[in-house]
Amino acid sequence: TDLIEENEKEAKEINDFLGKNNIRSIDIVGAIGSGKTSLIEEFSCSFDNVGAIVGDVAGEDDYNRLVENDVPTVNLNTGKECHLDAHLVKHALSDLPIEEIDYLFFENVGNLVCPADFMLGADERWIVVSVTEGDDVVNKHPIIFKNSDVTVINKIDLAEAIGADLEKMVEDAREINPDMDVIKTSIKTGEGLDRLKIIVE
Amino acid sequence: TDLIEENEKEAKEINDFLGKNNIRSIDIVGAIGSGKTSLIEEFSCSFDNVGAIVGDVAGEDDYNRLVENDVPTVNLNTGKECHLDAHLVKHALSDLPIEEIDYLFFENVGNLVCPADFMLGADERWIVVSVTEGDDVVNKHPIIFKNSDVTVINKIDLAEAIGADLEKMVEDAREINPDMDVIKTSIKTGEGLDRLKIIVE
Numbered sequence A, B: 001t002d003l004i005e006e007n008e009k010e011a012k013e014i015n016d017f018l019g020k021n022n023i024r025s026i027d028i029v030g031a032i033g034s035g036k037t038s039l040i041e042e043f044s045c046s047f048d049n050v051g052a053i054v055g056d057v058a059g060e061d062d063y064n065r066l067v068e069n070d071v072p073t074v075n076l077n078t079g080k081e082c083h084l085d086a087h088l089v090k091h092a093l094s095d096l097p098i099e100e101i102d103y104l105f106f107e108n109v110g111n112l113v114c115p116a117d118f119m120l121g122a123d124e125r126w127i128v129v130s131v132t133e134g135d136d137v138v139n140k141h142p143i144i145f146k147n148s149d150v151t152v153i154n155k156i157d158l159a160e161a162i163g164a165d166l167e168k169m170v171e172d173a174r175e176i177n178p179d180m181d182v183i184k185t186s187i188k189t190g191e192g193l194d195r196l197k198i199i200v201e
């Protein structure tokens, strides 16, 4: 709880800093491979002046993908730490060309448990899950959905192949957090992306 | 590290206990929704006297599925703890009809980071990932693959739809841990399951 309090304090500093610099910021959490990086790639094509801070256990896979898309990106390796924290993000900010950024995305480590208590000071937290994790994935992880502002249910093009009940997933999310936007997408086909872009704006 | 040492000690006690009772045991870790429970369901149909201890953040979804398959099962809710530990498992053992069990499966929480340091005292640790998490999932999580004995790459029926390079995934696993069995499966179509059943025996 001391760590959580300290994190809250630094998250507030990040939030103030981004506000002062007129930067629209979104912290993306989600299951492993649910489509977080693909989503940021999408946004970097639709919006100008996109920047990113990406956290991964190891390596530079996501960092490389975004840099190839001309997105100023900072890579953070979390190792055995199972979530990004505000301290890491605060330091990453000083490695970005802040004056050239209008939209800033944080990509958290793929994990539906650990990031729940550690907010990063963004305007909003989005959670991305995909139908391929099974349609009980929302119900099984209530806390992280409760703390999020937008839920993206991705890879709907594969719902039938997995045998996932899409409406159940939407309903589960709405039940856990009635104020939350719940949007079904297929980053592959493009379905649902227009709605997300309206929310980003 | 104190916690890890204590866990090692209790894992050894579990291992001795299971050995004394002639129980074949497998600890299954893996990504969220990769197919862990489906695999145990499969084994419960092919083998007699199967038991299970399942860990989930919340709820009884996996527990209910196994009980419906007549598998004596203990449910452990891990809450904000992102992995099962030997202490929880040790206590769960006393709730099982041990003399009636020949094969015991532990299903860990869906997570590719936290369980790495916390072994549960089973004969082997299997890691189940699926192609739908993206073909970089193995490379991105080296530690947990290093500590496992068998890798199951599941949902191969969806490899094309995701655009996943199956051979890359197999190669990545073999590179991280050359001694490990790497088996491609589709629990949906049944492909690869015979090989796994031979390993279980």
Ligand SMILES: Nc1nc2c(ncn2[C@@H]2O[C@H](COP(=O)(O)OP(=O)(O)OP(=O)(O)O)[C@@H](O)[C@H]2O)c(=O)[nH]1
Binding pocket: A030, A031, A032, A033, A034, A035, A036, A037, A038, A039, A062, A109, A110, A154, A155, A156, A157, A158, A185, A186, A187, A188, A189, B132, B133, B134, B135, B137, B140, B161, B162, B163, B164
């Ligand atoms: N069929 C299908 N595949 C998708 C969709 N969205 C993403 N993918 C694929 O899913 C895989 C994982 O996508 P990523 O964007 O890397 O997911 P991620 O959440 O960033 O993954 P991690 O950062 O490793 O947790 C890739 O192979 C994508 O091409 C979709 O809507 N449909």
Ligand SMILES: Nc1nc2c(ncn2[C@@H]2O[C@H](COP(=O)(O)OP(=O)(O)OP(=O)(O)O)[C@@H](O)[C@H]2O)c(=O)[nH]1
Binding pocket: A132, A133, A134, A135, A137, A140, A161, A162, A163, A164, B030, B031, B032, B033, B034, B035, B036, B037, B038, B039, B062, B109, B110, B154, B155, B156, B157, B158, B185, B186, B187, B188, B189
């Ligand atoms: N298409 C396809 N779907 C599969 C396959 N294996 C499992 N599934 C589906 O994937 C979803 C998740 O399977 P589960 O067995 O619940 O996965 P899990 O690893 O136990 O999930 P958690 O315990 O929640 O982490 C279910 O809808 C399964 O029917 C497969 O080989 N192919």
Ligand SMILES: [Mg+2]
Binding pocket: A036, A037, A038, A062, A107
């Ligand atoms: Mg990613």
Ligand SMILES: [Mg+2]
Binding pocket: B036, B037, B038, B062, B107
């Ligand atoms: Mg399960």
